[in-house]
Amino acid sequence: MSNHDPIDKLLDDAISGHSILKDRRVLQTSHEPETILHRDGELAKTTQSLLPILKKSRPSNLLIYGKPGTGKTLVVKKVLEKIEKRVEKSEFPIKFVYANAKDETTIYGLLVSFGSKIGVDLPTTGLSISTIFKKILDHIKQNSMNVVFAIDEIDYLVELASKTGRDILYNLTRANENLGKDSSLTLIGISNLLSFKERLDPRVISSLGEEEIVFTNYTVDQIKEILAERIKDAFVDNVIDASALNLCAAMAGQEHGDARRAIDLLRVAGELAEREGSNNVTSDHIRRAAQKMEEDKEVTALNAYPLHEKLLIVAVMRSNGASTGEVYHTYKELCKTIRQKEVTQRRATQILSDIELSGLITGKIVHQGIHGRTKKYNLTVQPETIKKAFQNDVILADVL
DNA sequence: ACTCCACAGGAATAACCGGGCG
DNA sequence: CGCCCGGTTATTCCTGTGGAGT
Numbered sequence: 547m548s549n550h551d552p553i554d555k556l557l558d559d560a561i562s563g564h565s566i567l568k569d570r571r572v573l574q575t576s577h578e579p580e581t582i583l584h585r586d587g588e589l590a591k592t593t594q595s596l597l598p599i600l601k602k603s604r605p606s607n608l609l610i611y612g613k614p615g616t617g618k619t620l621v622v623k624k625v626l627e628k629i630e631k632r633v634e635k636s637e638f639p640i641k642f643v644y645a646n647a648k649d650e651t652t653i654y655g656l657l658v659s660f661g662s663k664i665g666v667d668l669p670t671t672g673l674s675i676s677t678i679f680k681k682i683l684d685h686i687k688q689n690s691m692n693v694v695f696a697i698d699e700i701d702y703l704v705e706l707a708s709k710t711g712r713d714i715l716y717n718l719t720r721a722n723e724n725l726g727k728d729s730s731l732t733l734i735g736i737s738n739l740l741s742f743k744e745r746l747d748p749r750v751i752s753s754l755g756e757e758e759i760v761f762t763n764y765t766v767d768q769i770k771e772i773l774a775e776r777i778k779d780a781f782v783d784n785v786i787d788a789s790a791l792n793l794c795a796a797m798a799g800q801e802h803g804d805a806r807r808a809i810d811l812l813r814v815a816g817e818l819a820e821r822e823g824s825n826n827v828t829s830d831h832i833r834r835a836a837q838k839m840e841e842d843k844e845v846t847a848l849n850a851y852p853l854h855e856k857l858l859i860v861a862v863m864r865s866n867g868a869s870t871g872e873v874y875h876t877y878k879e880l881c882k883t884i885r886q887k888e889v890t891q892r893r894a895t896q897i898l899s900d901i902e903l904s905g906l907i908t909g910k911i912v913h914q915g916i917h918g919r920t921k922k923y924n925l926t927v928q929p930e931t932i933k934k935a936f937q938n939d940v941i942l943a944d945v946l
Numbered sequence: 947a948c949t950c951c952a953c954a955g956g957a958a959t960a961a962c963c964g965g966g967c968g
Numbered sequence: 969c970g971c972c973c974g975g976t977t978a979t980t981c982c983t984g985t986g987g988a989g990t
Contacts, residue, residue: 852977869952869953870952870953870954871952871953889977889978889979890978890979890980891953892954892955892978892979892980892981893977893978893979895953895954895955896955896977896978899954899955911953911954913985913986913987913988914951914952914986914987914988915950915951915986915987915988915989916949916950916951916952916987916988916989916990917951917952917953917987917988918950918951918952918953918985918986918987919951919952919953919954919984919985919986919987920952920953920954921953921954947990948989948990949988949989949990950987950988950989950990951985951986951987951988951989952985953984953985954983954984954985955982955983955984956981956982956983956984957980957981957982957983958979958980958981958982959978959979959980959981960977960978960979960980961976961977961978961979962975962976962977962978963974963975963976963977964973964974964975964976965972965973965974966971966972966973967970967971967972967973968969968970968971968972
């Protein structure tokens with residue numbers, strides 16, 4: 547699967563003089579390992595569910611749940627790949643299509659990419675969704691294809707789905723009834739959220755959820771083995787301290803057994819160690835990698851806020867531990883210096899409690915007798931982080 | 947025991963915004 | 969293109985509140 551381009555490899559080596567990293571691609575999220583550890587049950591169930599297709603009958607639609615980093619995508623891709631290989635030589639036409647709903651901004655885009663993968667030429671614009679849909683079904687029918695369509699992060703789809711979008715999802719799950727005897731369409735939905743089902747049209751649930759598989763979390767020991775496996779391919783021998791490996795697995799396990807996070811952590815720690823010219827990756831590197839990732843996450847979150855949210859965060863930073871009134875006062879000053887219209891205090895308190903919900907600031911209600919009731923706000927992140935995040939915001943330049 | 951502060955936070959309503967549709 | 973629709977943002981107005989000060 548992963549094509550190890552010799553040119554890339556040379557370039558990688560050249561960039562990092564004496565490298566402790568043998569092949570950093572192995573640690574990237576796009577990497578698909580040969581064997582998938584500790585997912586035997588899930589692999590078996592998924593295969594089982596798709597088995598009918600080998601006997602030329604239609605499998606049930608399948609819904610897969612599991613927390614992030616539990617190997618859902620990996621397992622589905624692997625199983626589809628294996629079946630496809632097995633069927634390749636036979637004259638029985640099976641087609642697997644994988645799409646990630648996050649990559650497509652609209653249902654329309656999703657359908658078009660789906661269509662192009664099964665060989666329907668579609669214009670990227672101009673046709674209505676229902677026309678596209680019909681063309682795809684016609685194509686499947688005419689060529690008597692058996693198609694399995696895997697939609698990853700299907701929760702996103704439902705999120706952005708308007709009424710027509712929901713209808714499409716419904717039609718997709720029920721498409722079989724309109725296909726002839728010789729063709730079929732099976733859906734595999736993959737979702738991070740267990741609660742995803744609740745927000746679905748009950749008609750869709752009954753047809754999409756014909757069969758369900760829930761992916762369990764990895765244990766710390768399992769993560770350790772998965773990491774060890776990757777380390778073998780990614781790093782030069784014996785550069786990862788045992789304590790570093792343990793810590794890395796433990797940190798990821800603390801969340802909910804997120805293998806992807808563990809691997810990310812390892813990659814960042816490895817890059818950190820390499821940049822420092824260190825000969826091995828220590829638990830200190832892991833710790834700093836975690837810190838860096840946390841900070842990056844905060845910076846991204848900070849930048850995603852609209853202007854007035856940012857201004858209020860700066861106001862909280864300026865006057866740490868201040869009451870709502872004081873924060874609002876400094877906020878108004880900030881608005882004046884950058885010539886922006888301020889929002890009302892009511893709105894400001896609303897925004898502040900929204901930000902509080904995201905965890906960047908904390909607020910505590912205090913009663914001060916004759917001095918009334920108010921909320922005292924504090925920053926939970928380093929002021930440095932905030933400055934770093936906002937420094938390339940041209941509007942905020944003057945108030946930092 | 948009573949007052950009164952400095953807001954919290956609910957409700958109603960208006961302004962705005964992006965997407966779909968004829 | 970304008971129009972409508974649903975969702976979000978913001979304003980206005982409002983009632984409620986624990987305890988320091990008297």
